[in-house]
Amino acid sequence: MDAAASPSIDRKVERVISIRDLHVSFGSNHVLRGFNLDLYRGENVMVLGKSGSGKSVLIKCVVRLQEPDSGHIDVLGQDVLALDQEELDRLRVKIGFLFQSSALYDSMTVQENLEFPLRRHWITTTPEETDALVDEVLTAVGLAHTRKLYPSELSGGMRRRIGLARTLILKPEIVLYDEPTTGLDPITGKEIVELILELQRQYNTSSIIISHDLHVAKLAANRIALLHEGRNYMEGSYHLFRDSEDEVVKRFFVFM
Ligand SMILES: Nc1ncnc2c1ncn2[C@@H]1O[C@H](COP(=O)(O)OP(=O)(O)OP(=O)(O)O)[C@@H](O)[C@H]1O
């Protein structure tokens, strides 16, 4: 089975990401073998797949942190694999990337961590504007009181929230989440899922969410895609997956 796009998606809605026939290999390890996926404006697509199946590699390709062997990736109307460095930098400003580890800088305060993307992308703001932006995203993730703290002074769940705030500071149109709840207790994980939904509403973001988490599948995913043996094996709603008799799909949902 290979699904390019769910038939239930309204074709009138703008497509913000289109991935076609994507191939990525590391030596003889052929990780992605013709993967297809679409993301439409305003939706959250969850990508499910076993460890090592290529989920992180997939979303790294979208921002060209990983160069694919072949295929086509279109993001916000641009042919990503054909962009030069400057065009790519401009596109990356519109794409938030939440890494599998929160990847905060330990030597910087929360405030400095949050300012970093602005500096990284040469976005000039006055100190007042910067403060207002930092305030806004910290409030959005419910951690307004932490700006002077260092990452080592935060809990795992708080670090994840700060990672989210740092992703949001550039007001991205698209957010790529790599396992946003992994390693957190179920309650904190659920809070992060609720936060992702809130941010989707507040900022009208479109997201690809890599996850194994039942809460993500049930609450946050408008659509689920299963990455299996390098391809988009099946795609559809949570209910479609939950009720599926397919052996590969059942193996995943037993644990969910
Ligand atoms: N830079 C790299 N060099 C060599 N092999 C790599 C590289 N990046 C990823 N791989 C390999 O590609 C495969 C897919 O890796 P990836 O990190 O995408 O898995 P994943 O599905 O995200 O797994 P997990 O659920 O454990 O995070 C793995 O076999 C991994 O070893």
Ligand SMILES: [Mg+2]
């Ligand atoms: Mg991964």
